Amino acid sequence: MSDILANKVTVVIGGSGGIGAAAAQALAAEGARVVVTWRSGETAANALLAGLPGEGHLARRAVVEDSATLTALAGEVERAFGRCDILVNTAGYTKPIPIGDLDALTDEFIDDMFKVNWRGQFAAIRAFAPLLKASGDGLIVNVSSIAGLNGVGSNLAYAAIKAGIDTMTKSLALALAPAVRVMAVSPGVVATDFVPGRDAAALEKVAGTIPLKRVATAEDVGRAIAACATHLTYSTGSLIVVDGGRAL
Template sequence: MTAQSLEGKVCVIFGGSGGIGSATARRLAALGARIVVTSHADLQKAQGVVDSLPGSGHLAAAVSITDSSALSDLAVKVQTEYGRTDVLVNTAGITQAVPHANLDALTDELIDQIFAVNWRAQFAAIRAFRALLESSGDGLVINVSSISGTTGQGSNIAYCAAKAGLDVMAASLGRALAPRIRVLNVSPGAVDTTFVPGRGADFNDKVAATTPLRRIGTPDDVASAIEACATHLTFSTGVTIVVDGGRRLN
């Protein structure tokens, strides 16, 4: 399969300094896109990713994804800098391991934070960039979901619910924003990052042993699926693409 060029396109990646975000930035930049890499608070980290990318014309930005006005300000900045946005990738998220049976440990504050960062922020980013994506004529939104949204097994119940909400959002916005914007979700299982605090090699080995393809995912596995959404799955919208090595089959 020959990679399709993204020459001339502008891709904004929220959470672009994280494992999946930076892997996605590298893949899309290699296809000719100009990349806007965002980090929640660490501009230096985002700049480090930008400096590592092939090509030129990339931009680092620090923005709080739970601040809707800051998201709107970033959209204005991207409009001023590039005059367009063609692809919006939402990889940002947070979680915390809480046993599902421990209802008291899943506090109201943690629930609100998880939904703010893992659902509301993605919606707000799409809302802020809608006009730019529509004017592209071939706009694309890609959200990073999780198989926990369908299996009900994940770091905590609120995280599972937020990811289920992202899958429903893809269906709703895939319908509402067509035909000028497509909306797709990429849904990984366990990925070898430091995303879940406290999980290390022992957890990864245990999950790998019970996954049909006998390994956990890498950031590049997820990034390659995001690349496919931007280059080959051009007649798809409103659906969630699973990239989990068969993990959900257990």
């Protein structure tokens, strides 16, 4: 265990599983105290906490499309720790829809996708901005996707939202500097259950098309998120692609 992030407090939104859990693990290994949020996976969040290195970690429920829960969470973090230095946005969901199936992209689906996957990330940043600014060395890491760069992903709305996350990252990097840095980590295909219906056979098929001949693990992405805090300390507004060369 490192102590490079000793005394730093990290909040991982959507940290109970997948990339969020891997980010929590990587940041705790660098010495940070971690608060992970869960929506329905309380058991998974508590199990994660039990295995994190270090001490003083917390798990709390938050629903990203309910901004009041994020505001309440920020208040609880301030009362518990007196600070927040790092915010990691990993919460979200998607659904596979062929790019050409325009009728399947209903108004209701599009609105819900934006509410959860874009507005929710912004709402978390808005809630924690005062604490991050007060840190003087604050960091926000948004989990984006190469879908935001190439327009190809689980569905068209998802790709558009991730492009929006990239734009938000750059805009807020300007708006919040110098007290807060803002970064985005953009994975390609990751071996998690994030995309419904993507099984081991599908992942193996995709792996053959990737220059590094494997799909990413959640840990690959978690280490990239941690690197934003530990090594890329002169970077802000940058998109860190973690795709094994898939976008080439």
